[in-house]
Amino acid sequence: MIHTAVVKDPIDPAAVLARVGAAEDGAALLFLGTVRNHADGSTVRGVTYESYEQMAAPVLAEIAREAAEILGTDHVGVVHRVGDLAVGEHSVAIAVSSPHRAQAYEASRYIIEEIKKRLPVWKKEHYTDGRDVWARGTTPRGTGAPVPTVEARR
Amino acid sequence: MSVQALFFAAYRDLLGTRTLSVELPDGATVADLVVALRGRGAPFDALPVEPAVAVNRAYAFPSEPLRPGDEVAFIPPVAGG
Numbered sequence: 001m002i003h004t005a006v007v008k009d010p011i012d013p014a015a016v017l018a019r020v021g022a023a024e025d026g027a028a029l030l031f032l033g034t035v036r037n038h039a040d041g042s043t044v045r046g047v048t049y050e051s052y053e054q055m056a057a058p059v060l061a062e063i064a065r066e067a068a069e070i071l072g073t074d075h076v077g078v079v080h081r082v083g084d085l086a087v088g089e090h091s092v093a094i095a096v097s098s099p100h101r102a103q104a105y106e107a108s109r110y111i112i113e114e115i116k117k118r119l120p121v122w123k124k125e126h127y128t129d130g131r132d133v134w135a136r137g138t139t140p141r142g143t144g145a146p147v148p149t150v151e152a153r154r
Numbered sequence: 155m156s157v158q159a160l161f162f163a164a165y166r167d168l169l170g171t172r173t174l175s176v177e178l179p180d181g182a183t184v185a186d187l188v189v190a191l192r193g194r195g196a197p198f199d200a201l202p203v204e205p206a207v208a209v210n211r212a213y214a215f216p217s218e219p220l221r222p223g224d225e226v227a228f229i230p231p232v233a234g235g
Binding site for chain 1: 160164206211212231232234235
């Protein structure tokens with residue numbers, strides 16, 4: 001069964017991994033995204049993730065369904081955390097399992113890459129020098145296309 | 155008609171507000187809303203000319219027509235994961 005969630009409490013990686021696996025699955029993978037202590041050459045003391053809550057949940061579920069197509073199973077667990085995280089805490093956990101490893105690796109990679117492309121979540125990095133900066137992100141594709149340009153309509 | 159604009163993260167910080175009710179002519183599109191907001195001057199004119207936008211929680215093109223009561227979210231570049 002596909003399980004996805006956007007949560008405020010710390011992620012338990014073992015619990016996410018326990019969402020997947022089956023007698024017919026020879027491969028199970030767990031990916032953890034973790035807050036690192038540096039960004040753009042500066043030292044980071046923590047980050048704050050913000051989400052568009054009502055949209056992030058359905059988009060994450062959609063990404064997981066697409067990954068299940070790659071996987072050939074519905075053995076997918078994805079949990080993304082929001083709120084204030086310290087260095088070393090997990091921001092995302094992705095678990096998948098499938099009969100063979102190739103599909104598991106591909107599906108796991110697909111999920112994290114799609115999260116970075118289109119999940120409506122933002123990260124503010126808190127530096128030790130006192131600065132708080134929104135991380136440079138990715139503009140979701142399929143949006144903002146020039147049809148026609150806004151300037152032309154003015 | 156009236157639509158509800160939502161601003162997140164850097165856009166909320168820029169504008170100092172998370173939600174805004176905006177009056178638009180019937181038949182207005184996402185692009186028309188962006189023009190109307192940017193036309194208010196500072197700080198709204200610092201919004202991108204073509205920001206990513208979601209209408210009722212689905213990503214939308216600038217040409218998408220709006221309906222009364224639509225929830226139109228301005229989505230800064232995303233940085234999850």
